[in-house]
Amino acid sequence: MALTGLFLVSFLVVHAAINAMIYFNDGGVTFNKWAHFMGSNLIIRTMEIGLFLGLILHVVDGILITRQNRAARPVNYAYAQHGANSKWYSRSMGILGILILLFLIVHLWHFWVPSRHIVGNLEPYGVDAAGQANLYALMLLVFSNPIPVVIYVLGCFALFWHLLHGFRSAFQSLGLNHRQYNGLITLCGEAFSIIVPTLFASMPVAMYLGWVR
Ligand code: HEM
Numbered sequence: 001m002a003l004t005g006l007f008l009v010s011f012l013v014v015h016a017a018i019n020a021m022i023y024f025n026d027g028g029v030t031f032n033k034w035a036h037f038m039g040s041n042l043i044i045r046t047m048e049i050g051l052f053l054g055l056i057l058h059v060v061d062g063i064l065i066t067r068q069n070r071a072a073r074p075v076n077y078a079y080a081q082h083g084a085n086s087k088w089y090s091r092s093m094g095i096l097g098i099l100i101l102l103f104l105i106v107h108l109w110h111f112w113v114p115s116r117h118i119v120g121n122l123e124p125y126g127v128d129a130a131g132q133a134n135l136y137a138l139m140l141l142v143f144s145n146p147i148p149v150v151i152y153v154l155g156c157f158a159l160f161w162h163l164l165h166g167f168r169s170a171f172q173s174l175g176l177n178h179r180q181y182n183g184l185i186t187l188c189g190e191a192f193s194i195i196v197p198t199l200f201a202s203m204p205v206a207m208y209l210g211w212v213r
Contacts, residue, residue: 001058001061001062001065001170001173002169002170002171002173002174003170003174004054004055004057004058004061005058005166005170006170007054008051008054008055008058009163009166009167009170009192011051011054012196013196016196016199016200018031018034018035018038019031019199019200019203020199020203021034022136022139022203022206022207022212023206023212025212025213026129027128027129027136027213028128028134028135028136028137028139028140029128029129029130029132031135031136032128032130032132032133032134032135032136033130033132035115035135035136036132036133039115039116055104059097059101062093062094062097066094087165089161089162089164089165090165090169092161093162093165093166096158096161096162097162099154099155099158100155100158100159100162103151103152103154103155103158103159104155106148106151106155107152107155110138110142110148111135111138111139111142114138115133115135115138122134122135122138125137125138125141139203139207140207140213142204143203143204143207143208144207144208146208148204149204149205149208152200152201152203152204153201153204153205156197156198156200156201157197157201159196159197159200160193160194160197160198163189163192163193163196163197164189164190164193167185167188167189167192167193168185168186168189171185171189
């Protein structure tokens with residue numbers, strides 16, 4: 001779980017950085033250029049297979065671990081004070097993971113499916129000022145509707161809580177924790193969990209409010 005989780009974290013950094021190109025506010029020219037590169041470069045396309053395998057492995061591992069934990073304690077504690085030694089989001093990683101997965105299904109359907117020509121393509125959205133396929137125009141269209149905007153913001157909330165536990169926990173699982181560095185790991189985990197989901201959530205909001213056009 002820790003290895004696939006950190007691998008997915010590295011994907012989030014690249015994904016957020018490329019998406020942040022929308023803030024150049026240049027009609028999507030820079031964003032579309034990078035999106036086209038990501039969709040056409042052979043090395044990146046091969047890594048994309050790794051990404052989906054990593055995602056599936058992370059989900060399957062999560063299901064197996066939850067089952068193992070349940071089997072290890074088939075009878076509930078008669079008296080339990082869970083809040084005393086763990087946070088609610090640490091005990092809710094499964095449900096947060098399911099929410100992120102639901103968000104991902106909607107999300108991939110919106111952008112990845114047409115951009116990879118699985119169902120439909122980007123032709124209906126024309127080309128940008130540089131004559132490139134216009135994934136950006138599709139984003140503007142999707143985020144002109146408040147329902148997807150709300151779904152994306154909620155998805156980012158789930159991601160925030162999931163990362164808040166997952167980031168630090170991954171280091172602990174890999175034995176990379178040490179009393180001397182635990183404070184730093186916690187700080188990095190908290191910063192990452194706040195910055196990346198906030199950046200992601202800002203994008204549908206910025207498009208809906210017309211901050212980027
Ligand atoms: C909330 C703001 C987000 C926006 C506006 C956004 C936008 C996009 C776009 C436009 C694509 C298609 C890229 C392409 O075809 O080249 C894409 C792909 C993808 N996104 Fe997002 N995304 C967001 C958040 C997320 C989050 C939070 C996750 C994960 C938890 C995620 C996971 C993915 C995955 C797995 C793909 C397919 C990967 C690939 O292109 O190979 N996205 N996203």
